[in-house]
Amino acid sequence: xxxxxxxxxxxxxxxxxxxxxxxxxVFFMLILLPMLHVYQTYVSAHAYDLLSPSEQNFYDFMETIxxxxxxxxxxxxxxxxxxxWSGTFFGLKLSDPLAAAGQVAASLKFYWxxxxxALIPVAFxxxxxxxxxxxxxxxxxLYELNTTLGVWLxxxxxxxxxxxxxxxxxxxxxxxxLLLSAASGSIVLAAVYPPAVVGREIYYAIxxxxxxxxxxxxxxxxxxxxxxxxxxxxxxxxxxxxxYSLLGRFRPIRIKRIVENCxxxxxxxxxxEFGLDPLRDNFGMECNNCSACIAVCPxxxxxxxxxxxxxxxxxxxHLGRHYRRQQGKxxxxxDSDEKA
Amino acid sequence: MQRRTFIKAMGVGAATALAPAAVxxxxxxxxxxxxxxxxxxxxxxxxxxxxxxGQCGEAxxxxxxxxxxxxxxxxxxxxxxxxxxxxxxxxCMKCGEVCPxxxxxxxxxEAGAIISGxxxxxxxxxxxxxxxxxxxxxxxxxxxxxxxxxxxxxxxLEQPHVSQxxxxxxxxERSCIQIPQAIRIIPNxxxx
Numbered sequence: 001x002x003x004x005x006x007x008x009x010x011x012x013x014x015x016x017x018x019x020x021x022x023x024x025x026v027f028f029m030l031i032l033l034p035m036l037h038v039y040q041t042y043v044s045a046h047a048y049d050l051l052s053p054s055e056q057n058f059y060d061f062m063e064t065i066x067x068x069x070x071x072x073x074x075x076x077x078x079x080x081x082x083x084x085w086s087g088t089f090f091g092l093k094l095s096d097p098l099a100a101a102g103q104v105a106a107s108l109k110f111y112w113x114x115x116x117x118a119l120i121p122v123a124f125x126x127x128x129x130x131x132x133x134x135x136x137x138x139x140x141x142l143y144e145l146n147t148t149l150g151v152w153l154x155x156x157x158x159x160x161x162x163x164x165x166x167x168x169x170x171x172x173x174x175x176x177x178l179l180l181s182a183a184s185g186s187i188v189l190a191a192v193y194p195p196a197v198v199g200r201e202i203y204y205a206i207x208x209x210x211x212x213x214x215x216x217x218x219x220x221x222x223x224x225x226x227x228x229x230x231x232x233x234x235x236x237x238x239x240x241x242x243x244y245s246l247l248g249r250f251r252p253i254r255i256k257r258i259v260e261n262c263x264x265x266x267x268x269x270x271x272x273e274f275g276l277d278p279l280r281d282n283f284g285m286e287c288n289n290c291s292a293c294i295a296v297c298p299x300x301x302x303x304x305x306x307x308x309x310x311x312x313x314x315x316x317x318h319l320g321r322h323y324r325r326q327q328g329k330x331x332x333x334x335d336s337d338e339k340a
Numbered sequence: 341m342q343r344r345t346f347i348k349a350m351g352v353g354a355a356t357a358l359a360p361a362a363v364x365x366x367x368x369x370x371x372x373x374x375x376x377x378x379x380x381x382x383x384x385x386x387x388x389x390x391x392x393x394g395q396c397g398e399a400x401x402x403x404x405x406x407x408x409x410x411x412x413x414x415x416x417x418x419x420x421x422x423x424x425x426x427x428x429x430x431x432c433m434k435c436g437e438v439c440p441x442x443x444x445x446x447x448x449x450e451a452g453a454i455i456s457g458x459x460x461x462x463x464x465x466x467x468x469x470x471x472x473x474x475x476x477x478x479x480x481x482x483x484x485x486x487x488x489x490x491x492x493x494x495x496x497l498e499q500p501h502v503s504q505x506x507x508x509x510x511x512x513e514r515s516c517i518q519i520p521q522a523i524r525i526i527p528n529x530x531x532x
Contacts, residue, residue, distance in 0.1 A: 044401040086393035107388035
């Protein structure tokens with residue numbers, strides 16, 4: 001009765017830890033890169049003695065951590081530059097697909113050398129879906145910490161937002177953003193897209209002496225998430241999330257529920273940060289393959305699968321009460337294991 | 341309920357209709373004298389090409405590239421600019437190399453390419469302030485110029501004469517020992 005059919009590959013339930021590692025690494029790089037830039041400017045000035053004591057301390061610290069890796073910091077620390085909005089990775093220029101879309105809208109022309117820098121991210125999104133949102137986005141890093149803060153506040157007795165809005169709102173934001181970019185001739189989306197804002201603001205804070213307007217915007221989105229809806233910006237307002245969801249609609253790599261192992265506990269629904277419905281096989285185009293549902297499932301009923309579409313609803317989990325009651329009705333005798 | 345929705349819809353409609361005009365008109369504020377990085381496209385095209393990624397400032401070893409907040413209008417938000425009197429451009433040409441959209445064109449770091457390709461602005465001497473025009477020999481701007489005798493040549497008492505070859509890097513303005521500076525860059529918005 002409780003034979004575990006189709007056990008998922010053991011590694012999938014540990015992916016969530018890898019995901020946090022990758023996101024932390026990306027966020028850490030967004031802090032390290034501006035620091036490296038400042039260090040490089042000090043090196044190219046060749047005027048160590050003219051630095052203030054705090055600047056000299058900073059120089060010494062950066063020299064200590066980079067000396068084992070490079071002998072010429074002025075020219076050899078350029079392997080990784082930029083942010084997740086647009087950057088250089090070992091000579092390869094990579095850009096956010098929303099940047100390409102927004103720039104084309106703003107100029108009403110295809111500047112191919114730039115549009116093609118978004119090709120690899122688009123290709124990955126077509127295969128893995130909205131994976132940027134779950135695995136790379138620096139705003140997600142902060143928003144998930146914000147969700148945890150919300151949990152603590154709720155435990156302390158404060159009310160946090162729990163509304164359900166329409167996820168289709170963000171598609172309207174995307175379209176309006178592109179239209180406004182076209183009408184004004186400026187890529188306005190860059191100012192309201194959290195990962196671009198976070199990357200830029202961290203650079204401003206470290207290299208230019210302080211946060212800018214974007215930091216205020218981002219704090220407002222954090223408050224929106226706390227007071228209105230959990231992960232509200234990502235789920236209902238993010239234009240980038242909208243674009244990735246559209247690209248990832250027919251992703252071949254997706255999560256599925258192994259109905260034979262499922263006991264209807266709904267922990268997957270509880271943990272899903274995007275408010276999706278894995279219990280009813282309803283992942284949809286908004287699933288970012290974060291694998292939190294796989295990690296939390298107590299009966300190994302979640303796994304990755306290669307399929308262009310979600311499974312249609314498979315019915316109640318075979319280890320759960322509803323299924324067993326159904327099966328019990330089909331058997332006319334022997335309800336001995338129906339004591340639940 | 342119907343009236344409220346109607347008024348709300350009117351408000352949203354008005355905001356959407358006026359928004360592009362508001363963004364466009366907020367763009368050009370003549371009181372702000374700033375330069376775009378060397379090799380930047382003409383202002384209108386620059387604004388439509390720049391994706392506000394911040395890599396040009398990250399590449400600048402001289403730390404002269406700063407980024408607008410809202411002081412130059414919403415359209416210029418997070419775009420790079422240089423104030424030569426604060427920190428002039430040393431024409432290392434690294435910003436053009438890293439710009440992913442070529443809003444800043446990649447110009448090689450050679451005198452010929454720079455003179456023909458870079459047009460951030462043109463230096464202009466204020467003879468009422470310039471010491472050399474007051475009978476005192478100065479010549480500091482000439483010595484600061486990266487293209488001496490090409491962009492600036494000096495006459496009697498080291499009086500500077502700016503030629504058409506000036507690229508507008510602003511090193512002269514940064515170095516001028518007068519307060520306010522006697523030589524300043526008049527920005528060029530038609531393709532730096």
